Amino acid sequence: IQSALKRAESYLIGTTQFERTEKLQLADQYNLNELRDNNVLFSSEIKVPDFSAPDRLSNVILVVEGKKLHLSREGASMRAEKYLISTTKFERVAKLQFADEFRLNMLRV
Structure with missing residues (x-):
């Protein structure tokens, strides 16, 4: 199955x-x-500066292709971090900059 x-x-x-x-x-x-x-999460239409909330546990609204998606910021952050760890789309330096800016601890290791 x-x-x-x-x-x-x-x-x-x-x-x-x-x-x-x-x-x-x-x-x-x-x-x-x-x-x-x-x-x-990883649609090219989503730009990092548009992804904001008052704190890590707040809910956020992402607009993707004109549709509003309500997410837990913590859940979205975890999935984004997993994606950045596995992708080859960004160089290591860019990944580390994301890690510092958004406090993504797993990515720094």
């Missing part, structure tokens, strides 16, 4: 057959974390 879910998740990440909201519904229904992360 896990193998089938992984293949389905890979297909859904790459396809344009479904809208983003449909992909997010499937991600929530089947607990597909990678699909959810790719479609919510």
Whole structure:
């Protein structure tokens, strides 16, 4: 079952057959974390300065493709940190700058 879910998740990440909201519904229904992360937090439309809240535990509203998403800042921060650790899109220096600016402790290690 896990193998089938992984293949389905890979297909859904790459396809344009479904809208983003449909992909997010499937991600929530089947607990597909990678699909959810790719479609919510790491869209190129989200700019870091737009991501703000009074403190780390506050709820924030992100606007992605004109849709408002309500998130726990702590949860979003954890997923963002995991993404930055694994991605090769940014150089190590840029990752460390993010870590310092947003207090991402796992990224510094």
